[in-house]
Amino acid sequence: MKYDVIVMGAGHNGLVAAAYLAKAGKRVLMLEAADEIGGATASVRAFKEYDALLSRYSYLVALLPDQIIQDLGLNFETISREVSSFTPYKKEGKDFGLHISRVWDKETEDSFIELTGSAHEGKAWQEFYSEVEKFAQKMAPTFLEPLRTRREMKTLIGQDSTWEYLVEKPMAEVIQSKFKDDLVRGVVLTDALIGTFASAQSIQSNICFLYHLMGNGTGEWKVPRGGMISLVNELERIVQSAGVEIRTDAEVTQVSTDSVGVRVQTKKGDSFTAEFLLSNAAPAHLDRIRGKKSESALSGSQIKINMLLRTLPRLKSGADSRRAFSGTFHINESYSELEDAYVTAAKGEIPKHAPSEMYCHTLSDPSILSEELAQQGYHTLTLFGLHTPAELFETDPESSKKIAVQRCIDALNSYLIDPLESVLAKNSDGSLCIETKSPLDLEKDVRLPGGNIFHRDLTFPFKEEGDAQIWGVETDDPRIFICGAGAQRGGGVSGIPGHNAAMAVLAKG
Ligand SMILES: Cc1cc2nc3c(=O)[nH]c(=O)nc-3n(C[C@H](O)[C@H](O)[C@H](O)COP(=O)(O)OP(=O)(O)OC[C@H]3O[C@@H](n4cnc5c(N)ncnc54)[C@H](O)[C@@H]3O)c2cc1C
Numbered sequence: 001m002k003y004d005v006i007v008m009g010a011g012h013n014g015l016v017a018a019a020y021l022a023k024a025g026k027r028v029l030m031l032e033a034a035d036e037i038g039g040a041t042a043s044v045r046a047f048k049e050y051d052a053l054l055s056r057y058s059y060l061v062a063l064l065p066d067q068i069i070q071d072l073g074l075n076f077e078t079i080s081r082e083v084s085s086f087t088p089y090k091k092e093g094k095d096f097g098l099h100i101s102r103v104w105d106k107e108t109e110d111s112f113i114e115l116t117g118s119a120h121e122g123k124a125w126q127e128f129y130s131e132v133e134k135f136a137q138k139m140a141p142t143f144l145e146p147l148r149t150r151r152e153m154k155t156l157i158g159q160d161s162t163w164e165y166l167v168e169k170p171m172a173e174v175i176q177s178k179f180k181d182d183l184v185r186g187v188v189l190t191d192a193l194i195g196t197f198a199s200a201q202s203i204q205s206n207i208c209f210l211y212h213l214m215g216n217g218t219g220e221w222k223v224p225r226g227g228m229i230s231l232v233n234e235l236e237r238i239v240q241s242a243g244v245e246i247r248t249d250a251e252v253t254q255v256s257t258d259s260v261g262v263r264v265q266t267k268k269g270d271s272f273t274a275e276f277l278l279s280n281a282a283p284a285h286l287d288r289i290r291g292k293k294s295e296s297a298l299s300g301s302q303i304k305i306n307m308l309l310r311t312l313p314r315l316k317s318g319a320d321s322r323r324a325f326s327g328t329f330h331i332n333e334s335y336s337e338l339e340d341a342y343v344t345a346a347k348g349e350i351p352k353h354a355p356s357e358m359y360c361h362t363l364s365d366p367s368i369l370s371e372e373l374a375q376q377g378y379h380t381l382t383l384f385g386l387h388t389p390a391e392l393f394e395t396d397p398e399s400s401k402k403i404a405v406q407r408c409i410d411a412l413n414s415y416l417i418d419p420l421e422s423v424l425a426k427n428s429d430g431s432l433c434i435e436t437k438s439p440l441d442l443e444k445d446v447r448l449p450g451g452n453i454f455h456r457d458l459t460f461p462f463k464e465e466g467d468a469q470i471w472g473v474e475t476d477d478p479r480i481f482i483c484g485a486g487a488q489r490g491g492g493v494s495g496i497p498g499h500n501a502a503m504a505v506l507a508k509g
Contacts, residue, residue, distance in 0.1 A: 011037075014498065026506075034446075048427075053227050059361065065216060080307045082101065197345070199343075212350060227361070235457055255289050333386075360380060390438075405434075
């Protein structure tokens with residue numbers, strides 16, 4: 001056989017797997033269905049008349065272990081944000097904002113007191129997140145090791161009460177017991193919901209929370225310098241120098257295995273054989289190609305809005321826009337608003353008070369703009385709207401998208417002096433520089449099943465007793481492994497399933 005391993009899909013995880021395998025001496029072929037590699041880690045010139053390279057889908061990085069960057073020799077940098085988050089709110093007819101710095105400081109403390117009238121919530125915040133960070137520091141390194149069982153993981157971490165509230169009981173319980181303020185509760189809850197259609201009452205929200213807080217043991221979400229494309233470019237450089245063959249416009253449509261190896265066929269009719277197949281495609285797509293029935297999974301539940309601005313809008317609260325938008329800017333994300341939005345969406349309606357969060361990449365990293373645009377004060381904004389599951393868009397995709405976008409804009413505008421429409425850049429035909437991706441668009445553009453950004457429901461990063469999985473990448477066929485977000489410990493921009501699938505293959509000799 002010409003190849004040892006075929007990797008189906010060249011998202012960042014497929015590239016990570018290929019890099020580890022090729023560096024270990026394996027002959028690797030990558031088959032990517034799209035014209036470009038990178039999958040959901042793409043950057044594009046979304047508005048053709050402007051030289052601005054936006055991270056079209058994923059936009060911040062926390063989960064990619066430093067170890068992978070070092071092992072592969074990636075020249076990829078992420079930038080810390082001084083402001084962690086800013087949440088505008090109204091009290092007695094006036095506008096304010098809850099400012100939270102990345103490192104606890106006087107401004108943060110005062111901001112909590114301004115919101116709640118006492119130091120209690122600020123103290124509770126520091127205690128809670130220091131427990132979570134201790135937990136993360138023990139759990140994160142295990143992501144690049146064979147799976148532990150639930151019991152082994154609990155013993156390793158050794159924080160039984162934290163384990164109880166982060167793993168065993170729904171997030172609602174710990175949030176309600178530790179925090180009293182609805183807005184503060186909401187800021188905590190958002191990390192349990194991003195990309196996941198769940199209520200705080202569901203254990204699914206705990207899993208999502210763990211993924212969002214575990215990255216590199218700190219859970220810090222950083223800005224990729226140069227945008228997401230810089231990660232893909234670096235991975236491409238590494239795999240090519242290691243001799244990996246990449247074919248684009250090569251959708252795999254058939255896979256079969258026997259005692260000798262695996263054979264794949266592409267839509268164009270080419271066929272290839274190898275000892276092993278790694279699937280970077282979502283498990284549901286792999287099942288379909290293999291003619292198998294898939295487990296049911298949650299669909300995606302977010303809309304992503306990418307924008308180019310002539311200038312940053314001013315805030316009614318008087319806060320400096322350059323600081324407020326550099327962190328995560330929460331809109332309609334109090335605890336009760338999030339829970340109400342979930343209930344409304346679950347009934348099949350687009351939430352009226354659309355919860356979303358937003359950040360400005362160019363405040364941390366102007367390199368994604370041409371010098372000319374940067375000098376003129378242009379900025380990008382990335383909005384991620386929650387609780388908008390794929391089902392809400394099915395009957396009338398375009399009208400539903402318009403409604404969802406308008407609700408997000410209206411919510412944001414209620415905190416702005418300058419309405420968003422007045423600061424958005426315009427194309428020469430007068431249209432505004434704003435693009436929206438619904439879950440249905442994500443299915444069509446990047447093959448995410450139902451628009452699920454994690455390929456399927458996230459699962460805890462440990463296994464139950466009796467589970468035969470070793471790396472969380474194994475399938476029912478010993479020649480086929482999952483190397484993408486759909487593996488256990490998979491979702492997000494992490495490279496972890498790519499690394500783990502490569503380790504599973506290398507263990508076979
Ligand atoms: C809107 C949005 C925002 C997000 N924001 C963030 C964020 O800020 N931070 C973060 O960590 N994560 C974020 N995510 C999640 C993250 O982007 C994904 O979980 C991650 O990129 C998945 O990477 P992957 O390599 O496993 O798969 P993908 O990037 O999905 O790549 C899979 C590849 O396989 C190819 N493929 C599929 N089927 C076939 C086939 N039959 N033959 C050949 N090729 C095939 C696809 O074309 C694709 O290129 C976001 C995702 C979305 C959609």
